[in-house]
Amino acid sequence: MPSDLKTLEHARLDLDHFLPYRLSILSNRASDAIARHYSDRFGLSVPEWRIIAVLGQTPGMPARDVAQRTAMDKVQVSRAVASLVDARRVKRDGDDADGRITRLSLTTKGRVIYDEVVPLALHLEEIFLAALTPAERKTLNALMDKLTDRISHLHVISSQSE
Amino acid sequence: MPSDLKTLEHARLDLDHFLPYRLSILSNRASDAIARHYSDRFGLSVPEWRIIAVLGQTPGMPARDVAQRTAMDKVQVSRAVASLVDARRVKRDGDDADGRITRLSLTTKGRVIYDEVVPLALHLEEIFLAALTPAERKTLNALMDKLTDRISHLHVISSQSE
DNA sequence: ACCCAATAGTTTCATATGAAACTATCCCCT
DNA sequence: AGGGGATAGTTTCATATGAAACTATTGGGT
Numbered sequence: 001m002p003s004d005l006k007t008l009e010h011a012r013l014d015l016d017h018f019l020p021y022r023l024s025i026l027s028n029r030a031s032d033a034i035a036r037h038y039s040d041r042f043g044l045s046v047p048e049w050r051i052i053a054v055l056g057q058t059p060g061m062p063a064r065d066v067a068q069r070t071a072m073d074k075v076q077v078s079r080a081v082a083s084l085v086d087a088r089r090v091k092r093d094g095d096d097a098d099g100r101i102t103r104l105s106l107t108t109k110g111r112v113i114y115d116e117v118v119p120l121a122l123h124l125e126e127i128f129l130a131a132l133t134p135a136e137r138k139t140l141n142a143l144m145d146k147l148t149d150r151i152s153h154l155h156v157i158s159s160q161s162e
Numbered sequence: 163m164p165s166d167l168k169t170l171e172h173a174r175l176d177l178d179h180f181l182p183y184r185l186s187i188l189s190n191r192a193s194d195a196i197a198r199h200y201s202d203r204f205g206l207s208v209p210e211w212r213i214i215a216v217l218g219q220t221p222g223m224p225a226r227d228v229a230q231r232t233a234m235d236k237v238q239v240s241r242a243v244a245s246l247v248d249a250r251r252v253k254r255d256g257d258d259a260d261g262r263i264t265r266l267s268l269t270t271k272g273r274v275i276y277d278e279v280v281p282l283a284l285h286l287e288e289i290f291l292a293a294l295t296p297a298e299r300k301t302l303n304a305l306m307d308k309l310t311d312r313i314s315h316l317h318v319i320s321s322q323s324e
Numbered sequence: 325a326c327c328c329a330a331t332a333g334t335t336t337c338a339t340a341t342g343a344a345a346c347t348a349t350c351c352c353c354t
Numbered sequence: 355a356g357g358g359g360a361t362a363g364t365t366t367c368a369t370a371t372g373a374a375a376c377t378a379t380t381g382g383g384t
Contacts, residue, residue, distance in 0.1 A: 012219060012280075013215055013218075013219070013280045013283060013284060014219065015212065015215055015216065015231065015232065018215075018283070018287060019192065019287050019290060019291065020189070020192040020193050020196055020287065020290075021212070022303075022306055022310075023185065023188060023189040023192055023193075023306075024189050024193055024233075025233055025310060026185060026189070026306055026309060026310045026313070027182070027185040027186050027188070027189035027190075028189075028233075029310065029313045029314060030181065030182040030185055030309075030313055031182050031185075031186055033313055033316060034182055045370090050177065050183075053175055053177055053180075054177065056175075057174060057175070057176065062332080062333095063332070063333065064331085064332060064333085069177065070177065071186075071187055073372075073373095074332075074333065074334090075333090075334080075335090075371085075372065075373085076371080076372085077333090078332095078333060078334055078335090079334090079370090079371090081333095082334085098331095098332085098379080098380070099332095099378075099379050099380075100331065100332040100333070100378065100379045100380065101331095101332065101333090101379095102332080102333075118174075118175045121175060121180070122175060125180060125181050125182065127316065128181060128182075128309060128312060128313055128316075129181065129309075130312070131308045131309055131311070131312035132305065132308060132309070136305055136308075139301060139305065140302075140305045140309075141184075143294065143298055143301065143302045143305070144184055144185075144188055146293045146294060146298075147188060147192075147290060147293055147294070147302075148184075148187060148188045148191065149293070150290060150292070150293035151188070151191045151192055151195055151290055152191060154195060154289065154290075207340090224362080224363095225362070225363065226361085226362060226363085235342075235343095236362075236363065236364090237341080237342065237343085237363090237364080237365090238341075238342085239363090240362095240363060240364055240365090241340090241341090241364090243363095244364085260349075260350070260361095260362085261348075261349050261350075261362095262348065262349045262350065262361065262362040262363070263349095263361095263362065263363090264362080264363075
């Protein structure tokens with residue numbers, strides 16, 4: 001749709017300088033580096049680890065809210081919770097007022113994992129961030145906020161041109 | 163396990179402030195926003211789009227090099243290339259000197275896509291980056307480089323050669 | 325009171341992905 | 355020359371993932 005596309009028609013694209021690609025590389029490396037640790041240690045997948053993280057902080061959450069807090073969809077949450085319940089790391093309780101809702105919380109076993117995995121994650125994050133000064137960290141966070149906001153609020157961009 | 167983990171034992175972890183999680187959200191949103199466009203328009207997957215991007219820039223690459231340039235593994239490349247060849251968007255040529263190598267390049271059909279999809283991608287990137295001033299963009303790139311380097315060098319990355 | 329659209333969560337099915345095995349070719353070493 | 359190991363690329367198999375269908379329950383409108 002934008003007519004200035006024409007002016008770019010023969011522009012070159014180098015993946016190494018293309019923001020979405022760079023973000024993907026960085027994000028994957030960071031996630032993998034951390035995931036390896038908690039996967040080795042507890043056999044947790046990324047969805048499982050996220051669920052444990054939010055339930056440790058806020059027990060008794062309905063699955064719906066867990067999904068929202070972890071940016072996962074309800075299918076992912078349902079499956080990861082099933083596996084965590086299987087392993088007796090999470091328990092489900094019915095809601096008194098609403099029969100559709102199941103309230104989720106960590107079992108003792110789940111809390112033991114939480115208490116060990118959270119410091120591990122924070123420690124690894126700290127190792128990454130050691131590459132940056134405190135001022136740089138603040139800047140990075142601010143820039144990421146701006147970008148995330150921007151991209152989230154684009155909804156539907158141009159769609160179809162010509 | 164480092165002993166200073168003990169001092170963090172009861173630290174809280176809030177996903178919203180956890181760098182790997184933040185990166186994951188931002189990266190996924192950016193990729194999805196762009197992927198939607200070229201998927202709608204050409205039915206390209208992310209691996210396919212990356213391959214087209216590097217072949218448009220550097221025709222005649224062996225699959226191995228494409229894998230390295232796109233940060234994908236050789237299985238992913240093999241599959242995406244197969245699908246692109248199927249659609250007559252990419253062609254394979256044998257290497258004169260080394261029978262194991264297949265040299266990849268865009269067909270005319272592939273180049274038509276490249277010529278349309280590259281400006282589109284750059285345009286969308288520009289829309290994202292409109293959230294930042296030129297100075298901020300430079301800073302963001304520098305910070306991402308630092309982090310990526312740091313994380314990459316923490317441990318041996320699995321994958322393939324090198 | 326009762327219908328029925330909306331919501332919570334699960335299951336199903338079709339596809340994507342990754343690890344490891346496999347095929348073909350090459351190169352180094354004696 | 356000619357093995358043995360390395361390399362390029364493909365295939366296989368087992369698992370992960372997402373979209374859409376499905377079940378159960380709720381709450382609002384008439």
